[in-house]
Amino acid sequence: MPSIILEIKNQIGYISLNRPEKYNAFNREMALELQACLDECASNEYVRCILITGMGKAFCAGQDLGEVTGEQPATFDKILVEHYNPIITRIRNLLKPIVCAVNGVAAGAGANIALCCDIVVAHESASFIQAFSKIGLIPDSGGTYFLPRLIGFQKASALMMLGDKISATEAAQMGMIYKVFSETEYADALMKITTTLAQMPTLAFGLTKKALNHTFENNLEQQLQLEDKLQYAAAHTDDYQEGVSAFIEKRNPNFKGK
Numbered sequence: 001m002p003s004i005i006l007e008i009k010n011q012i013g014y015i016s017l018n019r020p021e022k023y024n025a026f027n028r029e030m031a032l033e034l035q036a037c038l039d040e041c042a043s044n045e046y047v048r049c050i051l052i053t054g055m056g057k058a059f060c061a062g063q064d065l066g067e068v069t070g071e072q073p074a075t076f077d078k079i080l081v082e083h084y085n086p087i088i089t090r091i092r093n094l095l096k097p098i099v100c101a102v103n104g105v106a107a108g109a110g111a112n113i114a115l116c117c118d119i120v121v122a123h124e125s126a127s128f129i130q131a132f133s134k135i136g137l138i139p140d141s142g143g144t145y146f147l148p149r150l151i152g153f154q155k156a157s158a159l160m161m162l163g164d165k166i167s168a169t170e171a172a173q174m175g176m177i178y179k180v181f182s183e184t185e186y187a188d189a190l191m192k193i194t195t196t197l198a199q200m201p202t203l204a205f206g207l208t209k210k211a212l213n214h215t216f217e218n219n220l221e222q223q224l225q226l227e228d229k230l231q232y233a234a235a236h237t238d239d240y241q242e243g244v245s246a247f248i249e250k251r252n253p254n255f256k257g258k
């Protein structure tokens, strides 16, 4: 079985982390496969929304610790530079909406890969652990970038040092994730979110991601200039024409993602 499953249907790329017996912990093969699947979703014009989730009970337990403790452990340098950093930059630079559905525990790099996605939702049984301190490491995979920006410096700092297990409900309450769904709501909610996104103006989403990717570095003037440039691009899409026409004609828009 592949350690990552990619299924494309109804204009949605479904990416499933698939090492359930290891709680979907990442080894090198799996990290490279995830990068390849993200590339496929980026270049495949049919795909207009991506959903990342985990098979089995867990979402992802981060690095497969067996891989870093064996006879020929992968070097740390290689792991960040070749495995996790390219995953995070791909997710942020992929100009389509990426939903992460956290189905169970998300620990270490697994938590931080989830947190860099555009919309993070969770099953009520999910949890988030900055597990790094428990094994003497620092948070990586963008954790020190995204978590303080999501929940504030103080809470991020505490979670990173204490390695507390945060429930999905707490995560939603502190702004770490978008929403948590009960077992009965979960499947329908995922379907609704992804189907809606896949029918919306895809190019405008890509431009929105570009704007959001710079929001924490730019000053107001720079961000206003960036919005101006990106809005100009959005205004030259077919979907903008369609959106305005549909409004004037009092009908639902039929966006094509072009």
Ligand code: LHQ
Pocket (backbone or CB within 6 Å): 021, 022, 023, 025, 061, 062, 063, 064, 065, 066, 068, 076, 079, 080, 105, 107, 108, 109, 110, 129, 131, 132, 135, 137, 140
């Ligand atoms: C695992 C793992 C795992 C292998 C569960 N590996 N098997 C970057 C730079 C370089 C090196 C290191 O890493 C990084 C990035 C990182 O991600 S560092 C953080 C690495 N991850 C962790 O430290 C988390 C380790 N796992 C846990 O703390 C627990 O397993 C959690 C809290 C995720 C789940 O706890 P439980 O629900 O009690 O499940 P469990 O511990 O019984 O695990 C279930 C199975 O999954 C078990 O296998 P077994 O054969 O005994 O049933 C675990 O060995 C396996 N597993 N995480 N990371």
